[in-house]
Amino acid sequence: MAIEIEDKFDVPRDYEVPALTGVPGCAEVVDMVTHRLTALYFDTADLRLAARGITLRRRRGGEDAGWHLKLPKARGVRDEIAHPLTRSAKIVPRELADLVQAYTRGETLHPVAELETLRKVTSLRDAGGRPLLEVADDHVKGTVFGAVFGADRHVDRWREIEAELIGGDAAVLKRTGKLLRKAGAVPASSQNKLARLLGPRIPPAAIPAPDDGSAGAVVVGYLKDQVAALVAQDPYVRRAGDDAVHQMRVASRRLRSALRSFSDVVTGTSGIQDELRWIANVLGEARDLEVIRERFSRLMETLDPVLVTGPVRARLVDDLAEREHEALARVNEVMSGQRYFALLDRLDALVANPPLTPLAIKRADRTLAPVARKGWRRVVRRYEAAQAIEDAERREIAMHDVRKAAKRARYTADALRPLLGEPAAVIAKRAKDVQEVLGLYQDGVIAQQILLDEAQRAREAGEDTFTYGLLAGLERAAADRSHLEFPAVWARVTAEDT
Incomplete structure (x- = not known):
């Protein structure tokens, strides 16, 4: 996967590309060969990919012929996933089709348009001859296939410049853009060639929440951001991308937390909350295995090699990695099913037409500020209830509920930071401190149990189990430290609350 960072400009037919020797660090400007490129673009009949700024194409010609999937990350920044050319020009490779299932949701991918481009590339290089940036001067002919839209075929022609x-x-990109604009270029009116060609045929991805200071606008705006975050992680989860499972799981949890905390503003979402809990649990197995594998790997690195006896690394790192891989395969299977697609449909409908209560039209600061404070008070009540339990085992279970309440309070306060500023930030910080120290204890307890289970398997296989005991002792010590630290943490955050 490659990161594509570029600026695009619209230019007239008679535009003259300026001299680019004034770009910082550029020692040489080299005119490259001219290419003729033909790209066939695929989408659903209702242009679900284009609505999200995603392009999926099969391109012939040039130095990077093949299939390309481009996923937007930020303005001017996209992830590009490449796949070699296949024999069929009209069937999308399964590897790429799977990555856009969060958007297609079972709908067929069709060729919707074709772009024919005459491209002249200019390369800016440093004193060592290494390329810094490329400027592509494109003369484009675009064709929209009318059969897909029930209309006549449409053809358009234009010229544009890309600086990548x-x-x-x-600084190189900024200076190049300044020179191009000075010569008469203007920032592109569309994010990519396909968007320019399809124009008004592309439906809006969702109806934006009005920025009018109402409680409804704030809550729906936050929900919309989290839905977008969840869906954006989908292709990276399918590719086992770094931290992708964690980020998608966090988005699902933030959504569920917001729907619970702001139920007085957005109502009737219990069914969606149940499904968000379900998908978080699906992701949880792979995430938990990832965390514990990385934890054991780091812990093993701290040990003197003479203390590592038997095939401990194979059991605690390699075997866990294999189990994680199997869990990710189960995640992919679930994310290719109708239940998951139905959840995404419900989330889209939620942010497009939210079931708002009369409180939604009230001022956001007055309506939502009490929600943040209520979340923190819930943590305090859970803690007091836990401490009133005499039985140690039951008290420990109750402290796990304190941790969950702290996480919810943190998510709620984070959602309200743009509105409430410092008061929300303070609550979020307190809740995070409580969540993290309790989480360290819980992680240590879980790690000890896994080590005991693995030690038993090793013992049954006739292996030396000394290292498992050593690691379990280290985990026990770490958990005990967190347990001992908690009263001081709690005293500090509650003192700040007074």
């Missing part, structure tokens, strides 16, 4: 970073920094 290759090995330079932001």
Whole structure:
């Protein structure tokens, strides 16, 4: 997967590309060969990919012929996933089709348009001959296939300039853009060629929440952001991307927490909350295995090699990695099913047409500020209830509920930071401190149990189990430290509350 960072400009037919020798760090400007490129673009009949700024194409010609899937990350920044050309020009490779299932949701991918481009590339290089940036001067002919839209075929022609970073920094891109604009270029009116060609045929991804200071606007705006975050992680989860499972799981939990905390503003969402809990649990197995594998791997690195006896690393790192891989396969299977697609449909409908209560039209600061304070008071009540339990085992279970309440309070306060500022930030910080120290204790307890289970398997296989005991002792010590630290943490955060 490659990161594509570029600026695009609209230019007239008679535009003259200026001299680019004034770009910082550029020692040489080289005119490259001219390419003829033909790209066939695929989407659903209702243009679900285009609505999200995603492009999926099969391109012939040039130095990067093949299939390309581009996923937007930020303005001017996209992840590009490449796949070699296949024999069929009209069937999307399964590897790429799977990555857009969060958007297609079972709908067929069709060829919707074709772009024919005459491209002249200019390369900006440093003193060592290394490329910093490429400027592509494109003369484009675009064709929309009328059969997909029940209309006549449409053809358009235009010229545009793309400046793409290759090995330079932001200053190189900024200076190049300034020179191009000075010569008459203007920032592109569309985010990519396909968007320009399809124009008004592309439906809006969702109806934006009005920024009018109402409680409804604040809550729906936050929900919309979290839905977008969840869906954006989908293709990276399918590719086992770094931290992708964690980020998608967090988005699902933030959504569920917001729907619970702001139920006086957005109502009737218990069914969606249940499904968000379900998908978080699906992701949880793979995430938990990832965390514990990385934990054991780091812990093993701290041990003197003479203390590592038997095939401990194979059991605690390699075997866990294999189990994680199997869990990710189960995640992919679930994320290719109708229940998951139905959840995404419900989330889209939620942010497009939210079931708002009369409180939604009230001022956000007055309506939502009490919600943040209520979340923290819930943590305090849970803690007091836990401490009133005499039985140690039951008290420990109750402290796990304190941790969950702290996490919910943190998510709620985070959602309200843009509105409430410092008061929400303070609550979020307190809740995070409580959540983290309790989480360290819980992680240590879980790690000890896994080590005991693995030690038993090793013992049954006739292996030396000394290292498992050593690691279990280290985990026990870490959990005990967290347990002992908690009263001081609690005293500090509650003192701040007074």
